[in-house]
Structure formats: structure tokens, C-alpha cells
Amino acid sequence: MNSSKAQNTLALTKLNLRHDWLKIVLWILGLAGLMAVAAAKFGGIYGTQKAMNTIAETLRTPAMVSLLGPFTATKPYTTAMIYGSEMMVFMGLFAAMMNLYFAVHATRAQEDTGTSELLLAHAVGRQSPLLAAIAELAIINVAAGVIEALGLQAANMPGADAAGNWLFGLGLAAFGFMFGTFALLFSQVVSNARSATILSYSWLGILFVARMGADIQDPDLTWWTIFGWIEKMELYTNNVWTPLALMLGMSVIVLAVTIALAASRDIGAGLITPRAGRARASRFLQGPLSLLARLERTSTWIWLIGMFLLGVSYGSIFGTVGDLAKANPTLSKLLGGAGTDAANKAIILAMANKLAIIFVVVATIPALLTILRLNNDEKKGYLELQHAAPISRLRLFASFAGHGLVVGSLSFLLALVGMVVAGASSATVTISAARYLRGFVGFWPALLVVCGIGALLVGLLPRLQSLVWILPIYGVISLYLGPLLDFPTWATRLTPYGWVNEVPVKAIQWAPVGWMTALACVLFVLGYLAYRRRDLTMN
Amino acid sequence: MMADVLTIDHLQKKFGKFEALKNISFSIHQGEVFGFIGPNGAGKSTTIRTLLGILKPTAGTATIFGEDAWAEAVGIHKRIAYVPGDVYLWPNLTGGEVIDFLLRLNGEAHSEKTDALIKKFDLDPTKKARTYSKGNRQKVALIAAFSSDAELYIFDEPTSGLDPLMEEVFQEEVLALKAAGKSVLLSSHILSEVERMCDRIAIIRQGEIIEIGSLQAMQQLSRSTVHVATTQDLSAIKQLPAVHQFTAKSATQATFSVDADQLGAVMTALTPLGITQLQSTPPTLEDLFLRYYNQEGDGHEQQ
Numbered sequence: 001m002n003s004s005k006a007q008n009t010l011a012l013t014k015l016n017l018r019h020d021w022l023k024i025v026l027w028i029l030g031l032a033g034l035m036a037v038a039a040a041k042f043g044g045i046y047g048t049q050k051a052m053n054t055i056a057e058t059l060r061t062p063a064m065v066s067l068l069g070p071f072t073a074t075k076p077y078t079t080a081m082i083y084g085s086e087m088m089v090f091m092g093l094f095a096a097m098m099n100l101y102f103a104v105h106a107t108r109a110q111e112d113t114g115t116s117e118l119l120l121a122h123a124v125g126r127q128s129p130l131l132a133a134i135a136e137l138a139i140i141n142v143a144a145g146v147i148e149a150l151g152l153q154a155a156n157m158p159g160a161d162a163a164g165n166w167l168f169g170l171g172l173a174a175f176g177f178m179f180g181t182f183a184l185l186f187s188q189v190v191s192n193a194r195s196a197t198i199l200s201y202s203w204l205g206i207l208f209v210a211r212m213g214a215d216i217q218d219p220d221l222t223w224w225t226i227f228g229w230i231e232k233m234e235l236y237t238n239n240v241w242t243p244l245a246l247m248l249g250m251s252v253i254v255l256a257v258t259i260a261l262a263a264s265r266d267i268g269a270g271l272i273t274p275r276a277g278r279a280r281a282s283r284f285l286q287g288p289l290s291l292l293a294r295l296e297r298t299s300t301w302i303w304l305i306g307m308f309l310l311g312v313s314y315g316s317i318f319g320t321v322g323d324l325a326k327a328n329p330t331l332s333k334l335l336g337g338a339g340t341d342a343a344n345k346a347i348i349l350a351m352a353n354k355l356a357i358i359f360v361v362v363a364t365i366p367a368l369l370t371i372l373r374l375n376n377d378e379k380k381g382y383l384e385l386q387h388a389a390p391i392s393r394l395r396l397f398a399s400f401a402g403h404g405l406v407v408g409s410l411s412f413l414l415a416l417v418g419m420v421v422a423g424a425s426s427a428t429v430t431i432s433a434a435r436y437l438r439g440f441v442g443f444w445p446a447l448l449v450v451c452g453i454g455a456l457l458v459g460l461l462p463r464l465q466s467l468v469w470i471l472p473i474y475g476v477i478s479l480y481l482g483p484l485l486d487f488p489t490w491a492t493r494l495t496p497y498g499w500v501n502e503v504p505v506k507a508i509q510w511a512p513v514g515w516m517t518a519l520a521c522v523l524f525v526l527g528y529l530a531y532r533r534r535d536l537t538m539n
Numbered sequence: 540m541m542a543d544v545l546t547i548d549h550l551q552k553k554f555g556k557f558e559a560l561k562n563i564s565f566s567i568h569q570g571e572v573f574g575f576i577g578p579n580g581a582g583k584s585t586t587i588r589t590l591l592g593i594l595k596p597t598a599g600t601a602t603i604f605g606e607d608a609w610a611e612a613v614g615i616h617k618r619i620a621y622v623p624g625d626v627y628l629w630p631n632l633t634g635g636e637v638i639d640f641l642l643r644l645n646g647e648a649h650s651e652k653t654d655a656l657i658k659k660f661d662l663d664p665t666k667k668a669r670t671y672s673k674g675n676r677q678k679v680a681l682i683a684a685f686s687s688d689a690e691l692y693i694f695d696e697p698t699s700g701l702d703p704l705m706e707e708v709f710q711e712e713v714l715a716l717k718a719a720g721k722s723v724l725l726s727s728h729i730l731s732e733v734e735r736m737c738d739r740i741a742i743i744r745q746g747e748i749i750e751i752g753s754l755q756a757m758q759q760l761s762r763s764t765v766h767v768a769t770t771q772d773l774s775a776i777k778q779l780p781a782v783h784q785f786t787a788k789s790a791t792q793a794t795f796s797v798d799a800d801q802l803g804a805v806m807t808a809l810t811p812l813g814i815t816q817l818q819s820t821p822p823t824l825e826d827l828f829l830r831y832y833n834q835e836g837d838g839h840e841q842q
């Protein structure tokens with residue numbers, strides 16, 4: 001490559017790192033800390049061979065395989081083997097998310113705000129912002145990988161060896177980097193940060209679900225799902241390094257394509273050139289709510305359809321999950337026909353509970369994105385013209401809050417409906433839709449409360465509103481991994497998701513449903529009152 | 540006074556400890572084009588945002604149509620139109636969609652006038668806002684404002700991105716509003732525009748109004764520049780108290796400035812010296828502006 005195109009890449013990289021250092025440190029410490037703490041706790045929880053045999057049985061069930069990836073270790077088990085198979089997929093998901101964020105942030109987001117244009121006017125090469133983004137991602141991932149490996153070394157789990165620890169850390173780094181390069185590629189294709197993020201997450205979601213299906217059907221197929229490479233490292237058993245090479249190879253290919261694409265497009269534009277639109281507004285576009293619906297149209301459809309398909313893909317494995325006769329023929333024979341049915345039903349319902357948690361947390365994302373958008377659009381200046389129109393602050397606030405809540409709630413409901421529909425056709429036992437939908441009634445108020453907290457921050461502390469993301473992130477960690485990590489009860493109750501009982505296994509507890517809904521209403525009202533009293537522009 | 544469409548009374552606005560507006564008072568009469576000028580960061584946009592109820596006053600009041608700008612924002616907004624200095628539009632909407640949307644928010648509809656304005660401002664309404672230049676984004680807001688039937692129009696540096704041709708169109712439209720008896724608040728850095736269109740002007744500096752009135756009144760309060768040539772030595776003129784900045788080209792040729800109200804007295808002193816050439820120019824708005832703007836540095840001795 002011509003050196004003038006890459007001029008000042010190094011300076012730019014430093015600038016990015018200096019600008020993002022706090023976010024980088026928080027992400028890395030979060031990931032490495034989670035791994036190290038979990039590793040330190042595993043020795044206590046899964047210290048005995050008996051405990052390990054029990055958890056290994058659980059991890060081999062299709063339900064757990066679908067959530068966490070396959071368990072391939074053979075007896076005698078070590079704590080590290082259990083750890084490796086429980087944590088790999090989960091950590092991979094987080095590493096990928098971190099990289100998607102930084103990749104879009106360092107490229108498209110900068111172009112959107114005009115920062116790139118400012119930089120390119122100086123002695124900065126045309127390709128430098130992209131190269132600097134690549135360098136930033138590489139540095140972040142290497143740092144994260146090394147720190148994670150050192151954390152594992154320090155935790156010193158029984159059965160862990162240096163090779164496994166380093167493979168885990170560096171494997172995550174390569175995995176994360178690979179998803180970072182995907183996001184860089186998507187950032188070239190579309191013309192703004194929002195679309196790049198949507199595209200990247202859709203891709204991650206598709207690969208994740210494909211991996212899940214492959215793991216259940218035929219683990220050999222998992223090789224084709226890209227996401228599944230992370231499982232093929234067989235941590236602490238065979239410590240296979242091939243997947244890591246594959247990830248790096250894939251990254252190089254994707255980067256080559258990305259750089260070629262970047263060379264052939266203009267700053268601020270995407271490869272897909274925007275078409276001319278309509279000269280007049282449709283009759284539908286009447287006020288802030290219909291405007292928001294119009295602006296969010298594409299992403300709303302993606303969320304609703306994506307969540308439904310996520311539900312379908314999980315529901316469709318209920319047949320495999322709840323098939324005790326196949327998974328454990330001896331036990332099944334022992335229980336008899338009715339007993340086996342009851343056991344199958346219990347397994348499926350327990351899985352439906354876990355899924356409800358995942359669905360509600362994921363459905364919180366579109367809801368919060370829209371609620372926080374009120375201030376984000378303000379910052380970008382989009383709302384100034386609207387403020388001079390006869391639109392009350394209540395109407396504006398309610399439009400964003402209402403749209404977010406409706407899309408979040410529908411996403412959640414559709415995921416469960418998808419699960420019910422696919423579950424009904426795949427499962428061998430019949431469970432009524434009403435039973436499954438206890439999950440909706442039970443967890444929906446938690447969604448409301450989290451959104452209410454978001455709305456309160458929007459009104460009261462606009463600069464700190466992003467803090468609300470801690471709730472879904474910690475929620476999924478505490479409830480997904482909490483039971484495996486033996487979290488104390490209070491630690492699982494730190495987020496509203498933890499205030500819900502085990503629906504649909506158990507009956508709905510109406511009291512928490514009632515007071516959580518009431519609490520959510522109060523939070524929204526307080527958020528509005530704060531919003532009404534303050535300056536709108538807070539730059 | 541009931542004839543005032545807008546009254547600002549001892550308005551103050553603090554951002555944390557920073558006092559963006561220290562003490563702002565002025566009013567705009569019915570049917571008047573009111574100019575609002577001042578250096579960058581003086582507080583023009585802050586004043587306007589307070590008028591629109593976007594910012595909450597720290598102290599003092601702003602009333603429009605006799606109603607409080609903060610408390611009655613929604614009611615007031617039905618009767619005003621606004622164009623900000625930096626127009627940011629939702630990137631996915633076309634200019635045409637934004638225009639229609641803004642009109643509808645005000646309970647109005649796309650009219651023949653809208654089409655005429657789109658043509659006049661030479662805007663392609665089918666393009667996505669993402670692809671518009673700064674000037675084109677401004678045109679979108681201007682077209683929506685001019686085609687709506689408001690009583691008070693507020694413009695905050697509306698022409699900062701327009702080319703001279705479009706600037707001309709803008710001025711025509713404002714003059715048409717004036718002819719129709721509408722009131723206009725125009726904040727601008729383009730002083731010729733203000734000079735040409737505004738009935739009265741307020742100059743703001745560091746959050747305070749330092750001068751207010753018609754251009755003539757301001758010129759009256761200020762100094763005219765005089766170029767003069769005489770047959771006899773005129774160096775004695777320098778000693779007159781009303782004469783400032785006296786520079787002599789030769790013994791019989793000089794340039795100096797005179798307090799506007801003392802021009803007559805200075806003429807009387809010059810006449811006996813045999814005037815051969817005389818040129819007196821009132822200060823332009825730019826002179827006034829620069830003078831006020833520089834006040835902090837050397838203003839006091841000049842005063």
C-alpha cells in the first residue's frame with residue numbers, strides 16, 4: 001500500500017486510544033474480571049468428582065448445549081474442563097459485542113459526526129482512519145487476551161494448565177477481533193453507524209443461532225457456523241489451536257476485502273448509494289410518534305422478525321431437549337411412560353424459563369435504544385426544529401418511551417410465541433401456550449422497570465443515561481451464569497430480572513407483577529417530571 | 540405595552556457557574572423587523588432558545604404574545620416559526636418530507652406557496668437529508684418557516700450557509716413578511732442584511748445588551764467620519780472637544796471623526812478656513828459593531 005494513504009495512522013491510533021481509554025479499560029476489566037472471578041469460584045463449586053459428574057450430566061443435556069455449547073470432555077473431569085465448556089460461548093459473545101462497538105465507533109461513528117472529515121483535511125492518509133481502527137482493535141484484543149490469560153493463571157483452577165489458559169485468552173482475542181473485522185466490513189457497506197451496528201448484530205445473531213442448531217443436530221456442522229470455532233478449541237482437554245488460526249485467517253480475508261472496499265468509496269458515503277426519496281411526506285407522518293415509527297421502521301421489523309425467529313429456533317429443539325428416552329434410556333425405563341413424560345415436561349419448562357430470561361433481556365435492548373434516543377437525537381440537533389413547534393414535552397417524551405415499550409414488549413412476546421409455536425410441533429409432550437406465556441406475564445414487568453429506570457435517567461441525568469445498560473448486561477450474567485457460579489440470592493436480585501420467580505415452571509406471582517408494574521409507572525412519571533423541568537440542550 | 544409581540548425582561552441564564560446571559564431586556568413591536576447582533580458566544584442563540592422554551596431562564600422573564608415563554612411554550616409555538624443557525628435533519632428523511640412534517644406539526648399543510656418557495660430556493664426535495672449540504676439543510680427549514688402563516692418569525696443566523704443568490708431570496712421573503720405586517724426577530728452576522736431590513740437593532744456582548752435602537756438613532760449617538768480640505772491651516776480644529784482621531788495629510792487636508800450631535804458646531808469652526816472639499820459619512824453598522832465589539836480594549840477613552 002502506498003504510504004501516503006496510510007500517513008499518520010500511528011498518530012491517529014494513539015488519538016483513538018487516548019479518547020477511548022476509559023471505555024476500553026472498563027470493557028477489558030469487565031471481561032477479564034468476570035472470567036477470573038468465575039475461575040476462582042469454580043474450584044469451590046466443582047471441587048469434587050461427584051459434583052463434576054453431576055454438572056457434566058447437566059451440561060450434556062441438549063438444553064444446556066444449546067445455551068452454552070457442547071460438553072466434549074471425557075472422564076475423569078477436572079474443574080477447568082467444566083469451566084472451559086461453560087464459559088467459552090458466553091465469553092465469546094461478550095468479546096464479539098465489545099469489538100462490534102469499538103469497530104463501528106472508530107469508523108462509521110466518526111464519519112457520521114464529521115470527525116473523519118476534519119482529520120482527513122490534515123496530513124492524514126485516506127485509509128488512515130480505517131487502519132487506525134484496525135490497529136486499535138488489535139491492541140484492545142491483544143491486551144484483553146493477555147489480561148484474561150494472566151487472570152486465569154492467577155486463579156489457578158484445578159486442572160488448568162498454562163496452555164489452556166493462554167489458548168482461552170488468546171482464542172477470545174482472535175474471536176473478538178474477527179467479529180471486529182466483520183463490523184469494519186459492514187461499516188464500509190452502509191452509510192451510517194446505526195445501520196452498521198444493526199447489520200453487525202444481525203450477523204452475530206445469525207451465526208449464534210446457527211451454532212446452536214448445529215451443536216444440537218450434528219457437531220461436525222458447527223465448523224461451518226464460524227461462531228462455533230470457539231467451541232472447537234476444546235479447552236483444557238485437547239487444547240486445539242487450529243480454530244485460532246482459522247479466526248485469524250478469516251480476519252485477514254475480511255480485512256483485505258474491507259480495505260479494498262474502503263478505497264473505492266467516498267468519506268461519509270456507503271457502497272449502497274441512497275436512492276432519491278419522495279418529494280412529499282406520506283399522510284402517515286403527522287407527529288413525533290409517527291415520525292419515530294417511520295425512522296425506526298427498518299430496525300423495528302428486524303427486531304420483531306429476529307426475535308420471533310430466535311424463539312422459533314429455540315422452540316424447535318424442544319423435541320431433542322425433552323427426550324429423556326434418548327438422552328438417558330435407563331432412567332426413562334425406570335420412570336415409565338407417564339414418568340418420562342412428566343420429566344420431559346419439566347426439562348422443557350425449565351428451559352423455557354431460561355429462555356424467557358434471555359428473551360426479556362434481549363427485548364430490553366430495542367426498548368432502551370429508543371428511550372435513550374430522545375437525548376441522543378437532541379445532541380445531534382434533530383429535535384431543535386420540533387421544539388419550536390407546538391409539541392409539548394409530554395408528547396415528545398411519551399412518544400419515545402411509548403414506542404420503545406411497545407417494540408420491546410412485542411419483541412419479547414414474539415420471541416415467546418415463536419418458541420411456543422415451534423415447541424408445539426417439535427416437543428413430544430404437550431404443554432399449553434398459556435403455560436408458556438406465564439413467562440411473558442412474569443417477566444414483562446421487569447422489562448417495564450428497566451425501561452422505567454432508563455426513562456428516569458433520560459430525564460434526570462442525561463449525561464449518564466448509558467449507565468442503564470449495566471442492568472441488562474449484569475442481568476444476563478447473573479441469571480444465566482449465576483446458578484452455575486453459585487451466586488448468592490442477593491446477587492441475582494440486583495436487577496429487576498431477578499425479582500421474578502421461576503415462571504413458567506411455577507405459577508405467576510401476582511404481587512410482584514403488580515408492584516413492579518406500579519414501580520415502572522412511577523419511574524416513567526418521575527422521568528417525565530425531570531425532563532419537563534430541565535434545559536433540553538445540554539451540550 | 541400590548542403592541543409588543545415579544546418582551547424580555549432582565550433575563551438571566553446560567554449554565555452551571557457560567558453566566559451566558561447576564562441581563563437581557565428588549566421588546567419587539569408588532570410588525571417590526573428586529574435585528575439581533577453580537578460577536579460569537581455573546582448569547583444570541585441562548586436568548587432565542589430561552590424564547591422558545593428550550594432553555595429555562597435562571598431569572599427574569601420572556602413573554603411572547605403576552606404569555607410566558609417557558610410555561611406557555613406549546614400555545615405560543617402555534618403562532619411562531621423558527622429557523623436555527625445549524626439545521627440538523629433526520630438523515631433518512633427527504634427534504635420534502637421534512638418540510639411537510641414541520642408544516643403539519645404547526646397544523647398547516649403543503650401549499651402552492653410551499654412549491655413556489657421550493658422552486659425559488661432551488662431545492663431538490665427528493666434528496667435524503669443525509670446528502671444535503673449545510674446550505675440545503677438551511678433551505679429546508681427556511682422553506683417550512685416562510686410557507687407557514689405565523690405571527691412572529693425567529694431566525695438565528697439563517698443565512699450562514701447560503702450563497703449570495705439565496706441570501707437575496709431570503710431578504711426578499713423577509714421584506715414580504717414585513718410588508719404583510721408580521722414581526723421578525725433576526726439574529727445575524729451579515730450586517731448588511733441587518734442594515735437593510737431591520738427597523739431596530741440590539742447589540743449583545745458577553746450576555747448583555749449594550750445598545751438598542753434604530754440604526755439612525757445609533758448613528759446619531761455615534762460619530763461621523765469627516766474628510767476635509769481647506770485653503771487655510773486647519774490644525775486648530777484638532778483642539779475642539781467634539782473632534783477625535785484627527786489625522787492630517789497636510790496642513791490643509793485632514794480626516795477626523797466628529798460626535799454626530801456636534802457636527803454643526805465643527806462646521807461653523809471650519810467655514811472661516813475656506814472649505815474646498817468636504818465629505819461626511821455616517822458610521823455603517825459595521826463601524827458601530829466593531830466599535831462596540833472593541834470596547835473592552837480601548838473603549839473608555841473613546842467614549
Ligand SMILES: Nc1ncnc2c1ncn2[C@@H]1O[C@H](COP(=O)(O)OP(=O)(O)OP(=O)(O)O)[C@@H](O)[C@H]1O
Nearest residue numbers: 537538539554559578579580581582583584585586
Ligand atoms: N448548553 C450549554 N451549556 C454550557 N454553555 C453553553 C450552553 N449553550 C451555550 N453555552 C455558552 O453560552 C455562551 C453563549 O452562546 P450562544 O450560543 O448563545 O452564542 P451566540 O451569540 O449564538 O454565538 P454565535 O454567534 O457563535 O452563534 C457561549 O459561551 C456558549 O459556550
Ligand SMILES: [Mg+2]
Nearest residue numbers: 583584585624
Ligand atoms: Mg448562535
